[in-house]
Amino acid sequence: MIARFLQRRQRRNPCHPADLQAPPSLVRLDGAAKEVIETGRTRLVTAALLFALCFVVLAARLVDLTFIRNDTEPRVARAATLVAKVDQFPVVDRAAIVDRNGTLLATSLRTASLYADPRKVLNAREAAAKLVRVLPELAQADITERLSSDRSFVWIRRNLTPRQQQQVITLGIPGLYFHGEQRRVYPQGALTVHAVGFTDVDNNGLAGIEGFFNERLRDPARAHEPLTLSLDLSVQHAVRDELLRSIAAHNAIGAAGIVLDARNGEVLAMVSLPDFEPGQVGEASKDQRFNRNTLGVYEMGSTFKTFAAAMALEKGLVNMKGGYDATHPIRIAGFTISDDHPKKRWLSLPEIYMYSSNIAAAKMAVDVGPAGQRAFMQKLGFLGKPAIELPEIGGPLYPRRWNTIETMTIAFGHGISVSPLQLASAVGAMVNGGFLVQPTLIRRDPLAPLPADRVISERTSRQMRQLMRLVVEQGTGKKAEAPGYLVGGKTGTAEKVGAGGYKRKSLLTSFVAAFPMHAPRYVVVAMLDEPKGTKETHGFATAGWTAAPIVGRLVTRIAPILGVPPVHETPEVRSAIAIPGFNAPAEPGRPQPTAQERKLASF
Amino acid sequence: MSRSLTFFAVALTAAVSWGLYHLAYEVQRLEDELIDYNRALLRDREAMQVLAAEWSYLTRPEALQERALRHLDMRPLLPVQIARIEHIPFAETLAPAGAVLSSGDIPLPRPRPRPLPFAATREAAYPNSQAAPRAGTPLPSSPVAPAPPFLQSAAPVPALAAARSAP
Numbered sequence: 001m002i003a004r005f006l007q008r009r010q011r012r013n014p015c016h017p018a019d020l021q022a023p024p025s026l027v028r029l030d031g032a033a034k035e036v037i038e039t040g041r042t043r044l045v046t047a048a049l050l051f052a053l054c055f056v057v058l059a060a061r062l063v064d065l066t067f068i069r070n071d072t073e074p075r076v077a078r079a080a081t082l083v084a085k086v087d088q089f090p091v092v093d094r095a096a097i098v099d100r101n102g103t104l105l106a107t108s109l110r111t112a113s114l115y116a117d118p119r120k121v122l123n124a125r126e127a128a129a130k131l132v133r134v135l136p137e138l139a140q141a142d143i144t145e146r147l148s149s150d151r152s153f154v155w156i157r158r159n160l161t162p163r164q165q166q167q168v169i170t171l172g173i174p175g176l177y178f179h180g181e182q183r184r185v186y187p188q189g190a191l192t193v194h195a196v197g198f199t200d201v202d203n204n205g206l207a208g209i210e211g212f213f214n215e216r217l218r219d220p221a222r223a224h225e226p227l228t229l230s231l232d233l234s235v236q237h238a239v240r241d242e243l244l245r246s247i248a249a250h251n252a253i254g255a256a257g258i259v260l261d262a263r264n265g266e267v268l269a270m271v272s273l274p275d276f277e278p279g280q281v282g283e284a285s286k287d288q289r290f291n292r293n294t295l296g297v298y299e300m301g302s303t304f305k306t307f308a309a310a311m312a313l314e315k316g317l318v319n320m321k322g323g324y325d326a327t328h329p330i331r332i333a334g335f336t337i338s339d340d341h342p343k344k345r346w347l348s349l350p351e352i353y354m355y356s357s358n359i360a361a362a363k364m365a366v367d368v369g370p371a372g373q374r375a376f377m378q379k380l381g382f383l384g385k386p387a388i389e390l391p392e393i394g395g396p397l398y399p400r401r402w403n404t405i406e407t408m409t410i411a412f413g414h415g416i417s418v419s420p421l422q423l424a425s426a427v428g429a430m431v432n433g434g435f436l437v438q439p440t441l442i443r444r445d446p447l448a449p450l451p452a453d454r455v456i457s458e459r460t461s462r463q464m465r466q467l468m469r470l471v472v473e474q475g476t477g478k479k480a481e482a483p484g485y486l487v488g489g490k491t492g493t494a495e496k497v498g499a500g501g502y503k504r505k506s507l508l509t510s511f512v513a514a515f516p517m518h519a520p521r522y523v524v525v526a527m528l529d530e531p532k533g534t535k536e537t538h539g540f541a542t543a544g545w546t547a548a549p550i551v552g553r554l555v556t557r558i559a560p561i562l563g564v565p566p567v568h569e570t571p572e573v574r575s576a577i578a579i580p581g582f583n584a585p586a587e588p589g590r591p592q593p594t595a596q597e598r599k600l601a602s603f
Numbered sequence: 604m605s606r607s608l609t610f611f612a613v614a615l616t617a618a619v620s621w622g623l624y625h626l627a628y629e630v631q632r633l634e635d636e637l638i639d640y641n642r643a644l645l646r647d648r649e650a651m652q653v654l655a656a657e658w659s660y661l662t663r664p665e666a667l668q669e670r671a672l673r674h675l676d677m678r679p680l681l682p683v684q685i686a687r688i689e690h691i692p693f694a695e696t697l698a699p700a701g702a703v704l705s706s707g708d709i710p711l712p713r714p715r716p717r718p719l720p721f722a723a724t725r726e727a728a729y730p731n732s733q734a735a736p737r738a739g740t741p742l743p744s745s746p747v748a749p750a751p752p753f754l755q756s757a758a759p760v761p762a763l764a765a766a767r768s769a770p
Contacts, residue, residue: 092652103659103662104655104656104658104659105659107652107655107656107659108652109649109652109653109656110649110652162650162653185656187656187657187659187660187663188659188660188663189663191663191664191665233664234664236664237663237664237665237668238664241665241668482682483682483683484682484683484685485682556679556681556682557679559682560680560685565685565687566682566683566685
C-alpha cells in the first residue's frame with residue numbers, strides 16, 4: 001500500500017523526472033536504469049515498513065499503558081499516592097485512650113525537636129542569646145558552647161510545643177532544624193495514672209492500660225480508633241477528691257477507691273493515692289507508683305463478715321431470725337477471738353452483722369467448715385488473681401493450711417489478703433442477685449454476653465442487701481448514709497501487720513458499699529491506710545469514723561452523675577430493704593424470741 | 604487530496620501536541636493541588652489532635668471544680684433538689700394568669716382573677732401599649748395583670764367555673 005502511495009506521489013510531483021522528460025507512455029526504461037529505480041523503490045518501501053512497525057509498537061505500548069494497566073504498577077504518581085491515602089493513615093502511630101464519655105485520657109502528639117548543625121550557625125553567642133529568650137529553661141552558656149562545637153549535630157531541646165516551634169522559626173537563626181517526633185501526652189495528669197499507666201520515651205507502654213494493650217495501641221491498622229475505657233472521668237475525679245480530703249483530714253499515708261458497676265463489672269473509677277504525674281514517672285516514688293487497688297493485697301477485716309454471713313445463709317445454716325451466742329470470747333490454740341463492740345449475749349444474724357461480732361462470725365464459719373469456706377472463697381475469686389486488663393495485679397495471700405483456726409480468722413477478714421478490686425467484685429456478686437461478674441476497665445459492649453457465674457442464690461442476695469442496709473441505718477456504718485440513695489455497706493477495720501504481729505495503732509480502714517440498695521447498681525469501696533483519729537471523730541480511727549463518711553459524701557456526689565435518681569421510700573421499697581424487727585415493724589402474730597429462748601437456740 | 608491530508612495531519616499533530624502539553628501540565632497542577640490539600644489536611648488533623656488534648660487538659664474536672672468554687676455561687680446537688688418529671692404539676696392545674704385563645708368567641712374556663720394587692724389599672728399593667736392584647740396573644744403571666752375585658756365579659760361555663768374555683 002505504501003509502495004503504491006509513494007508511486008502515486010512520485011507521479012504527482014511536478015519535479016519528478018517523468019514530468020520533465022517525455023510522457024511515460026513514450027519512454028520505457030529498460031535494463032540498468034529500470035533496475036536502479038526498482039532498487040530505490042524497494043529500499044524506500046523497506047524503510048517505510050520499518051518506521052511503520054516502530055509506530056505500531058509505540059501505539060501498542062500506548063494502548064497497553066493507558067488501557068491495559070498492570071496491577072503491580074502504581075495507579076497514580078508516587079508523590080500523590082503517599083498523601084492521597086491520608087485518611088487511612090493516622091497522624092500518629094499510637095492510638096488514643098478515652099474514657100467512657102470520650103474524654104481524652106492519653107494521646108500522641110507530633111512534636112518538633114530542635115537540633116542544630118553548629119557548622120552552619122554563623123554567630124553562636126547571638127543565636128544562644130536569642131534562643132534563651134524563647135526557651136527560658138535553657139542555660140545560655142550551655143547552648144553557646146553546644147553551638148560552637150565542631151560536630152554537625154547537637155540537640156538543643158526535645159519536644160517543643162507548636163508555639164515554641166513557631167517562635168524559634170520566627171527567630172530565623174540559620175543552622176537550626178526540627179526533627180519530627182511523637183510524644184505521649186496525658187491531659188488528665190495524675191487523675192487516671194494508675195489505670196491508664198504511662199509509656200517510655202520510645203512510646204512503649206510500661207504500666208496500666210498502656211502496658212497491657214501495648215500491641216493493640218501500636219497496631220497501625222487500629223491507630224485511628226481510640227481505646228474506650230469503662231472509667232467515667234467525673235466519677236473518677238469525685239473519688240479522688242473525696243479520698244484526698246480524707247487523707248488530709250485523717251493524716252493517712254494512702255487511700256484507694258473503686259466504683260464498680262455491679263451489673264456488668266465495669267470499673268467506673270479506680271483511684272490509688274498517693275499518685276503522680278505520668279509525665280514525671282522518673283521522679284515518682286515506689287509508693288506513688290504502687291496501685292493499691294489491684295497490686296496491693298490487704299487483710300480487709302470485718303468486710304469479710306459479709307461473705308461469712310452469705311455463706312451461712314446460702315448453706316441454710318442460719319436464717320435472718322437465727323443467730324449465735326457471742327457472750328464469751330473464743331479461746332483456741334493460744335489465741336483469743338473477742339468482739340470490738342461486745343454485747344455479751346446471744347446475737348441474731350442481723351445483730352451479728354450490724355455490731356460486727358467476730359465471735360459469732362467465727363462460729364458461723366466453723367459450722368460451714370474449712371472445706372466449705374475454702375470452696376466459697378474460691379468461687380468468689382479470692383484465691384486467684386483477678387482478670388483485669390492491667391499488668392499490675394497482686395495475687396491473694398491465704399493460708400496453705402486451712403483448718404479450724406484459719407476458718408475462724410478468715411470469717412472476720414484476717415489471715416487472707418485480697419486486693420480492693422477483688423473485694424469490690426465479690427461484693428457486687430453479693431448484692432446484684434448472686435452473679436460474680438468479671439471486672440473490666442474496658443467499656444463493655446451492651447449486646448455481648450456477660451461472663452458471669454452464679455455464686456449465691458437470688459434469695460441470699462436479697463438478704464445480704466437487707467443486712468448491708470441495716471449496717472448503714474443502725475450499725476457501724478451510719479456515717480455512710482446518703483439520704484435518698486439507700487446506701488448499704490459494711491465497715492472493716494484491720495490492724496496492719498508489722499514486725500512481730502499486728503500493730504494496734506496502724507489501721508487499714510475500709511468501707512464497702514452498694515447503692516441504691518433496693519436495686520443495687522454500683523459498688524463503692526473506700527480504703528484508708530493508717531488514718532489517725534481527729535477531734536471530729538472523738539479520736540477514733542476506725543472504719544465507721546474514717547472510711548464510711550467518704551462513701552456517704554461520695555454517693556451523694558456521684559449518684560446524679562451516674563443517673564441514679566433519689567428514691568422515695570415507699571412501703572414497697574421499704575419492705576425490699578428492711579428486716580422485720582430491726583428497721584421494719586415486726587411481723588404481726590409472730591412474737592420475737594425471748595432472751596431465754598435465744599440462749600437455748602444457741603446451743 | 605495528498606495536500607489536504609498533509610495539512611490535516613500537521614494540524615492534528617499540532618492540536619494533539621497542544622492538548623497533550625496542556626493535559627500534562629493540568630495533571631501536574633492538579634497533583635500539586637492534591638498534595639497541597641493533603642498537606643493541609645494533615646496539618647489540620649494534627650492541629651485537631653493538639654486542640655483535643657488542650658481541650659481535655661483545660662476541662663479537667665479538677666480545674667473546673669476549682670473555677671466553679673471560685674466564681675460560681677453553687678453547691679453540690681442535694682437529693683431533695685432532684686425531682687422526676689412526673690412530679691411536676693401540669694401547667695393547667697396551676698392557676699393560669701394568662702390564657703392563650705385560639706378564637707375570641709370561645710369562652711375559656713379560667714379561675715377568677717385574684718384580688719389585686721393594689722388598685723391596678725389596665726394602663727398600669729400595660730404601660731406601653733394602647734391597644735388591648737388581641738386574642739391569640741399570650742398575656743403576661745404576672746398575677747397582678749387583670750384579665751382583659753373580653754375575657755371578663757365572657758360568661759364562663761358554670762360547671763367548669765365551679766370546679767375551677769373550688770380549690
